Amino acid sequence: MKNKRNINKSYELSKIAKEVIAGGVCHDVRFSNPHPIYIERSKGSYIWDIDNNKYIDYGMGNGSLLIGHSHPDVINAIELTIKNGYHFGEEHYTAIAWGEKIIELVPSVEKVRFVGSGTEAIMLASRIARAYTNKQKIIRVEGHFHGWSDVVGKGFLDPFNQPVSLGIPEGTISEIIVAKQDIDHIKKIIEKNNDVAAIIIEPSGASWGTVPIDIRFNEELREITQRTGIVLIYDEIITGFRYSKGGYQELIGIKPDLTTFGKIATGGTPGGVVGGKAEMFQYFDFTGNSEHDRFNRVHHFGTFNANPITAAAGLATLKIVETGKPQKESDALGEILRRKCNEIIKDLGLNSVVYGDSSLFHFFLQGPNQKEVATDNLLNIKNTKVLKGIPKEIVTNFQVRLREKGINIFSYTGGVLSSSHTKEDIDDTLTIFYEVLEDMQKSSLII
Numbered sequence: 106m107k108n109k110r111n112i113n114k115s116y117e118l119s120k121i122a123k124e125v126i127a128g129g130v131c132h133d134v135r136f137s138n139p140h141p142i143y144i145e146r147s148k149g150s151y152i153w154d155i156d157n158n159k160y161i162d163y164g165m166g167n168g169s170l171l172i173g174h175s176h177p178d179v180i181n182a183i184e185l186t187i188k189n190g191y192h193f194g195e196e197h198y199t200a201i202a203w204g205e206k207i208i209e210l211v212p213s214v215e216k217v218r219f220v221g222s223g224t225e226a227i228m229l230a231s232r233i234a235r236a237y238t239n240k241q242k243i244i245r246v247e248g249h250f251h252g253w254s255d256v257v258g259k260g261f262l263d264p265f266n267q268p269v270s271l272g273i274p275e276g277t278i279s280e281i282i283v284a285k286q287d288i289d290h291i292k293k294i295i296e297k298n299n300d301v302a303a304i305i306i307e308p309s310g311a312s313w314g315t316v317p318i319d320i321r322f323n324e325e326l327r328e329i330t331q332r333t334g335i336v337l338i339y340d341e342i343i344t345g346f347r348y349s350k351g352g353y354q355e356l357i358g359i360k361p362d363l364t365t366f367g368k369i370a371t372g373g374t375p376g377g378v379v380g381g382k383a384e385m386f387q388y389f390d391f392t393g394n395s396e397h398d399r400f401n402r403v404h405h406f407g408t409f410n411a412n413p414i415t416a417a418a419g420l421a422t423l424k425i426v427e428t429g430k431p432q433k434e435s436d437a438l439g440e441i442l443r444r445k446c447n448e449i450i451k452d453l454g455l456n457s458v459v460y461g462d463s464s465l466f467h468f469f470l471q472g473p474n475q476k477e478v479a480t481d482n483l484l485n486i487k488n489t490k491v492l493k494g495i496p497k498e499i500v501t502n503f504q505v506r507l508r509e510k511g512i513n514i515f516s517y518t519g520g521v522l523s524s525s526h527t528k529e530d531i532d533d534t535l536t537i538f539y540e541v542l543e544d545m546q547k548s549s550l551i552i
Contacts, residue, residue, distance in 0.1 A: 110509060114155040115143045134167070134516045138501055142508065147174035149525040152513060160513040161530050163466075163520025168313065168343045169368035171464070172422060172431050173525025179372050182421035186413045193413060200411035203420040207370065207380055210427055211351045213360035214380035218389065219411035223342040223367030224252030226377035227305070229405060230363045231256045233379065234303035234336035236388045236403050244282045244294060244304040244335075248311030248489040251340050251365075257305070259283060263490060286316060286489055288325045295333055303336040303363075308353045313343045315467050315519065316492045317460070317484060320357045327359050336385075342367040342377070346426045347435075347521075348463045369426065372418030375409070431524035435464035439522050442466055442531055449539050456480055456552055457542075461519070468518040470499050470551045477552070493517075502550055506541045 119140035123129040130136050142154045150173060152162045162174070172179070186199070204217045220226050231243055243256070247265035251257040258273040259266065260283040268278055282298065284291045295301060304326065310318040330337040339361040344353040346369040354361060363381035370378050388403040409415075425431060443466050446459035457470050458480040469492060471477055478491055495518060503518055512534060514520040545551045 110156070110158045110511075112140075112142060112154065112156050112158065116140055118143045118155065132167075138505065142513075149173045149175070150523060150527065150530050158511070160508065160511050161526075161534055162513045163522065163534075164513050164515045165521050165523050166373045167368065168347075168515060168521045169371070169373035170525075171347055171369050171435065171523055172425050173523045176422070176425070176525075178425060179418050179421045182372075182417040183374075183414055186417040189413075191412075191414055192409070194408065197411075197413055197416070199413060199416040199420060203411070203416045203423070206420055206423045206427070207366070207378060210346070210423065211364065211380060212355055213362075213364060213382070215383040216386040217378050217380040218386065218405065219407075219416075220377040220379065220405075221407050221409050222252070222375060223365065223377045224254050225407070226342065226365035226367060226379050227251045227340065228254050228256050229403075230305070230338050230365050230379050230381075231303065232403055232405075233363060233381075233385055233388065234338065237385055238302045238334065238336060240300045240302040242280050242282055242298060242301045244284050244291065244301055246284050246286050246291075246304075246306050246311065248286065248316050248493050249305075249307045249340070250312050251305060251307075252342075257281065263493065265489075286311060286318065286322075286487060288322060288329075291326065292329065295329065295335070301333075301335050303338050304330060305338040305340055307340050307344070308357070308359075308361075309344050309348070309462070310487075311489055312493065312517070313519070313521075314461055314465055315517065316487055316489045317462075318487075323357055323359050327361070330362075336363060337361040339364045341365065343521075344463075345370055346423065347432065349432060350427050350429055369422060370419055371415050372420075372422035374415045374418040376412070376415040376419065432464070434524040435522040435526065438526050438528070438531055439464040439466060441528075442522070442534065445531075445535050446538055449535065449542060453539075453542055453546055455542065455546060458483060460484055464522040466520055466522075468503070470495055470503065470518060470545075472496050472499050473549055473552050499545075499550055502545060502548075503541065506544065507537065510537045510540065512537050 135141050144152050145155045146153050152160050207217055208214050220229055245257055245260045247260055250261055255273045255277045259268050259278055259281050262269050265283050282294055284294050308323055310316045339354055341352045341364050345366040349356045366378040391398055443459050450457045459466055459468050461467050
C-alpha cells in the first residue's frame with residue numbers, strides 16, 4: 106500500500122461541502138483534519154474513496170456491518186424489495202418476519218417496536234420506562250454513548266455533568282442523573298432519589314467498550330434494578346448480535362427490561378428497534394376507549410418505521426447472524442489483531458496497550474505532555490477520564506496517518522472487525538500499525 110495518497114477529489118469536495126452542509130459533514134464523527142475522505146464504493150472489508158484509494162475498513166459503517174460491506178444476500182434482499190416498491194407508508198409482512206426473528210434470537214425480547222434510528226430507539230425506550238414506572242429521571246453512566254437526543258443530553262462528553270450541546274433545555278437536563286461507572290456510586294444515587302424511571306448503559310462499557318464493564322457490574326446492576334423497580338435499559342445498538350446471536354446480554358446471561366438495537370439489526374440501513382418484556386409494551390395498545398387511547402397510551406409515530414428496505418436488509422442480515430459463524434470468524438481475527446498489536450507495542454517499548462473483546466479493538470496511547478499512566482493496571486482502574494482522554498493531537502495524528510497508509514478506523518482510536526476481513530487484511534494492518542506507531546514515537550507524539 107502506498108504511503109502517500111492522492112486525495113485531490115476529496116479535498117475539492119470538502120470545499121464544496123463547507124458551503125452546502127452545516128459544519129461540512131453529515132455526522133460529527135466524520136469531521137477530520139485536514140478534511141474527510143469521500144467514499145464511492147465498498148465491498149467486503151474494503152472501501153474506496155472518490156480518488157480510487159482503497160482502505161481496509163475497521164469502521165464498518167459505524168459498526169453496522171458485521172458481515173461486511175455489500176453482502177450479496179443483503180443486496181439481493183434489497184433489490185427484490187425495491188422491485189415491489191421502496192416505501193409503502195403502510196404495514197407489510199417483512200416487518201412482522203423481522204420482528205419475529207429478533208424475538209427468536211434475543212432471550213429478553215417478547216415484543217418489539219421499530220423506529221427510524223438508534224437515537225430514536227433511545228428516545229422511545231426512555232418514554233416507555235417513564236410510562237411504565239410513572240417516574241421521571243433517567244440515570245446514565247458517564248462516557249456511555251446513547252445517540253444525540255436531548256433525552257440523554259449530558260453525560261457523554263467530559264465534563265460529564267455539563268450538557269453535550271447547545272440548545273438542550275435546562276428542564277430536560279435536570280431529569281438526567283449522571284453516574285460514575287461504579288456500582289457503589291449508582292447505589293448511592295438510587296438511595297437519594299425516589300423518582301428514577303430507568304438506568305441506561307452500554308453493557309460492554311462506555312463507547313463500545315472503550316471503558317470496559319465486567320460481568321459482575323452487570324449482574325449487580327440487574328439485581329439493584331429488579332429490587333428497586335427501576336427499568337434496566339441495555340443500549341445494544343453496537344453490541345447487539347455482534348457479541349453473540351442474542352447480543353451481549355445472551356453472552357452474559359442477563360435479561361434487561363428493555364433493549365435498543367440498530368446497526369447490525371437493521372442490516373446497515375437506517376432504522377432502529379426497541380425490544381423487551383411484553384408488559385412494557387402494553388401502553389401501545391388501542392382499546393377503542395377514546396379517553397384511554399388519548400391519555401393512557403405511549404404515542405409513537407414515524408414515517409419510515411420498519412420501512413420495506415430496512416426490514417428486508419435487517420431480516421437478511423439476522424438470518425446470517427443467527428448461524429453464529431460471523432461472530433466466530435470476526436472474534437477470532439479480533440483476538441489475533443489485539444494480541445499482535447500488543448507485541449508491536451512491546452517491541453517498540455511504548456507505554457501503550459491495545460484492548461477489547463469480541464471483534465473490537467481500542468488503542469490507548471500516551472504522549473509526553475500528559476500524566477503518564479501505567480498501562481499494566483489501566484484496565485483494572487477503568488478510569489473514564491483517562492481512557493477517553495487521549496489528547497486530540499494524538500488521536501488526530503493516529504487517524505490521519507493510518508488513512509494515509511490505507512487503514513480506516515471507526516472513531517477515536519478503535520475499530521471493529523467483520524466476518525469479511527481476512528488474515529491477509531490483518532497482516533497488512535499490523536504492518537501499517539507498526540509503521541504508524543513507530544513514526545509517531547520518532548516524532549515524540551507518543552511514548
